[in-house]
Amino acid sequence: MITLEEAQRILSAAEDKARQMGQPMNIAVMDAGRNLVAFHRMDGAWVASTDIAIDKAFTSAGRGLTTRKIGEMAQPGQPLFGINTTNGGRIVIFAGGIPLMRDGEVAGAIGVSGGTVDEDHEVAEAGVAAFG
Amino acid sequence: MITLEEAQRILSAAEDKARQMGQPMNIAVMDAGRNLVAFHRMDGAWVASTDIAIDKAFTSAGRGLTTRKIGEMAQPGQPLFGINTTNGGRIVIFAGGIPLMRDGEVAGAIGVSGGTVDEDHEVAEAGVAAFG
């Protein structure tokens, strides 16, 4: 479980990092049941990234892996090629989603979208650092 | 346009009201283009209501009416009976969604779900009062 207070602390840290970068982001925090806890779209962030941020969190929470790692496994010829059309098309296979771990268990995930995938991942890491 | 800061002020006022009631809520703020600006699920709020809160905001932002009013018009024999299956099934026809108006125009909407529909509507009103 992730409380709203924890989610807001995660969002706040991620938003600080995004502001430092000068890149407005969409940021989502999901619990282990893959249900949304909190979402913020920063002013000027792309609307196409709303859905992507939420589904990056959905992807990482459901598998306990970063979306970057899942993306490597989802390339042509790799073991999970095609996974992005499962789960009703909600699996995202590029960087920006990171699980939130507590006591060795997946407690949820953060998903970030709006910049390059490296920027998205870095902002997600700032959110993770504010957890636990 | 609704800024993230405005959305957070709206959420905060709505959450205060929900806490007074002792009823945890899902609360969403959407802009006039029906894209999500911010969403918070309070600790203990029903997960089925996540989707409903978001779509109540979607409904009110797209038509400039409360979902309570649309619900009256959507009863059997009334003019909008059946509207809830349009827009990809995202139209919600019970109370809890209210437009956010600025200068006589629809700037967005708030959607609340988690309690009775009267409680949802009352919490949404508290959010509206914090806007503008």
Place this chain on the structure above:
Amino acid sequence: MITLEEAQRILSAAEDKARQMGQPMNIAVMDAGRNLVAFHRMDGAWVASTDIAIDKAFTSAGRGLTTRKIGEMAQPGQPLFGINTTNGGRIVIFAGGIPLMRDGEVAGAIGVSGGTVDEDHEVAEAGVAAFG
């Protein structure tokens, strides 16, 4: 078949009527195959009505009936109750869609949404009058 020129003439007549009413509308023209030929959203028309206008045309083109008539048949206890969840949820059961007839055959349909259902129907009739 409905040509783009015919569709534009239909749209133009419908828009004139909507302007007379002072009610901005979403207006769609579909062919007999239920594929969109043309769509216009007038300035200030509700975005929720975009989808509804298109699907009113979809509904009337596919059945050769006004959506008003289908709506009567879709009330509880009536023969088509529940039809609005068929066809992928694209059947609209309130007024504003009218078939476009040529030589006794359905050539397509117009769908209008944005005002009251009576206004929508009246604007659709203005479009129909400009056809054929």
Place this chain on the structure above:
Amino acid sequence: MITLEEAQRILSAAEDKARQMGQPMNIAVMDAGRNLVAFHRMDGAWVASTDIAIDKAFTSAGRGLTTRKIGEMAQPGQPLFGINTTNGGRIVIFAGGIPLMRDGEVAGAIGVSGGTVDEDHEVAEAGVAAFG
């Protein structure tokens, strides 16, 4: 915001270009909130391209990039591989969608489909040139 008059001017310029090419096209104009403003299917244009034209505009409006550019980033091994299954499957990753910019901001987008992707892109450019 994009007015209907602006959208019609864009469509008209794009249609002129398509006629010069002898290639009937489906052409869509969307606003920044990714809601459709206007759509025209030219006589003889493929019906499968109706959806593609609309979703090319959806894609470019939501991200501020041409669908050609997004397509390059969505190849296997590239940063956005898999993006076409996000946003409910509405992201198109081949040429024909171009953002409409005003004062350095994304005001909307045009999406064209019906010919080769190079033809689609060229017709979209003719539409963009008629804007602003």
